[in-house]
Amino acid sequence: MSTLHATNPATNDPLPGEFPLASRAQMDVAVRGGHALLATDWIRNDALRAGLLEQIAVNMEAARATIVERANLETALPLPRLNGELDRTCMQIRLFARLIGQTGWRGDVHVPGNPNRAPLPRPDMRQTSLPIGPIAVFGASNFPLAYSVMGGDSASALAAGCSIVVKAHSAHPGTSELVAGCVRSAIREVGAPGSVFECLFLSNDDAGALVQHESLAGVGFTGSLGVGRHLMDLAAARPRPIPVFAEMGSMNPQFVFPGRLAEGAAQFAEAFFGSLTLGVGQFCTNPGIVVAVRGPALDAFRNRLVKLVNGSTGATMLTAGIAENYRRGCDRFRGGSALLGHGEDSGANTGSAAIFEVEASAFLANPDLRHEVFGPAALLVVCDSVADFAGIAEALTGQLAASLHMAAADAPAARDLLRTLPHVAGRIIANGFPTGLEVGAATVHGGPYPAASDSRFTAVGDAAIRRWLRPVCYQDFPSELLG
């Protein structure tokens, strides 16, 4: 296969357009060209990089109608969602443009020398940050704009001064190409070096070769655990290992305390159902586990939830492969738990809501139940008491987010859980659902493995730029040499 074609997941029909796979030589030119940029003024020209980012956002907004129309055909995501995602994408790009417009964003530190210090003079030490080098960006199928060609990884890496080589996602090649066109135009318009950006269609083998390219310096990835871990392994096995910032699977457990359910189990079921089925459950923040205590309030929650689920109709998922994986994931849950209810499938590649239930002891004994099912499926884990919650939390692998749903009377038990849960997840939410991530200076979008490959960084907000920078110290340099 030397050419990709797009498919409309709602109809399985081919979409217009041909997207030729890049050769290894093209990939090599892109990475080497990006590496060569490190020795140029590009990396210190914050104004030019900020200008490029702003122009990219402008161009994407100008091409909005074309982009969202194509993305809608390629992903089956509705137009309002895609318009919102384009807004978010441009907002992220401008966030980084603004950041590098501020003095001091590199975190420079200057400790002046002291020639009179005894017993030895103190040297003059200046710390600044440099980009680590060319970054490979692997976009996600579920955010064709915000985590794709010009998503957060790309914008933060460009802001840092790194060049990027994007592996365009085969699920939305036309959208990728349209956005890449906006970037290429912006590069010409502001006079940035062409080698800061390349967007390539790559076979899986060549994607692996990209991660192993000797001049590559880092990887940004959003997607499944299987692929993410594969890239991590490739990066770790290189002669010179490089960092991979992968955001992967998460079940985002919802701990529901008895007081909260007693206050209104049906209303809680409705709110949960809304979060579970948002975007056909295709968010990394989708709540895939509910942990609660058996009793009449839980029965009320279950009854209402099952009614909602059984009365629901599925919608088209992003790709045929994702819909197929969703069905397999539901079968995996079914192997170790009871299916309480499910929505109705309709049309090609549909995912409909499904609810499963399992006793806490069975959940703890079965690792098959502790891996994400990507889509609108949730597992209800039934405990004897809130004392079991911490054990459930401890048994989970790393999570992007987790919620505590509680009433005032639940505070002591919530405090107990708060000793464990923050060591499992990157974001802990009180009385809310993890979908609808608020991006700001305090946001953490990341978490222990496998939610993310490196819990010490967040993939959103200003701090995401630190992933692509390394500190360097200049000792005893006259400032005119560092200008």
Added chain:
Amino acid sequence: MSTLHATNPATNDPLPGEFPLASRAQMDVAVRGGHALLATDWIRNDALRAGLLEQIAVNMEAARATIVERANLETALPLPRLNGELDRTCMQIRLFARLIGQTGWRGDVHVPGNPNRAPLPRPDMRQTSLPIGPIAVFGASNFPLAYSVMGGDSASALAAGCSIVVKAHSAHPGTSELVAGCVRSAIREVGAPGSVFECLFLSNDDAGALVQHESLAGVGFTGSLGVGRHLMDLAAARPRPIPVFAEMGSMNPQFVFPGRLAEGAAQFAEAFFGSLTLGVGQFCTNPGIVVAVRGPALDAFRNRLVKLVNGSTGATMLTAGIAENYRRGCDRFRGGSALLGHGEDSGANTGSAAIFEVEASAFLANPDLRHEVFGPAALLVVCDSVADFAGIAEALTGQLAASLHMAAADAPAARDLLRTLPHVAGRIIANGFPTGLEVGAATVHGGPYPAASDSRFTAVGDAAIRRWLRPVCYQDFPSELLG
């Protein structure tokens, strides 16, 4: 072998003391106990952790005479050096105690919510930092105090709230045990939980098992590239990969511009010889490569340096193995370059200075010349002109430090080199040598692989604590629940 014994490297005689190897069960108890601490108040009790660190420093100072005497017997490092190293070690420990005594050291960020924001309310977001969990610390042979049982990795991890399991170095077991005793006493004296610290003698296999322990969260390592990379590979291959902060080999190239040599080649040779032979060349910052331009000034430098080297007498290296590796490393250099001169060996396990010379083209063609020789050996790389310097810099693997030695007239050529060199090294020095690291807020001790495993962090100074922390965000939490 179930018991370690120490050897005096100056005599090859056994030293008193038996150091039993720990069992896997002991190791398991230590890691699990440290993991359990994450759910306790220990991690938020900054005052208690600061108090523990201070008490450790007090105890080490009180035991100074015993510690340095034993370290001297085990390492052949001279007493003044060891006394200075103990001072530095206590200084580092107190640096972290002071850091966590300051409000805001975690970098907490609070973005208050806004219920009136349109179209959706803005949630309240609080970011704080949590320790990542139990850390394995592998100390170095060449710093029996500052990079060993209570060195920078241990102190920063304890400050962060992590527990530590130290693999005591087999080259200085008695010193390790004495320092471990100071830590254990301090734990009792301040009432800290015993599971914050364990110091074990481990076989190599068990050291690998420690890195693979399911509850381990990170590794600090200082030592050779071979061992460091092995630990990195083990950590990357775990079901849950964990970060390894390894500081490994570095050649710390010295770029000498013609103007500087013209100003005084003999004086420069003397200064270089001093840095090269400091501590028998057993510093990670030891300058192992000199890059210069052929000509009369270089001849004068070479003549003076060879005279100094030939007139020198070696000194005992840290261990018999290190002395043997030093001889092998010199043989490796000899395989691809010319031996210009060497000092005289005397006594057991001696390392004496050795100088080799190679043409730039041969250097670039021979990777064998681009790996560190641990000890007082240096390779003079002769270029046709300063235009060759950048190519040499590009060909080097990652370095901890690199120097530019220059006069005013060298500024244009120095500016050129400064486009490349900072991408190769963590610390760039003007007219100075890399030995004698100044530790402060702007210091970077790290660099691209293989100088360090992760160039985005430094192993010294306050910033070293960030290696052991991860951010977590609390969304919409009433502050009384986070108290």
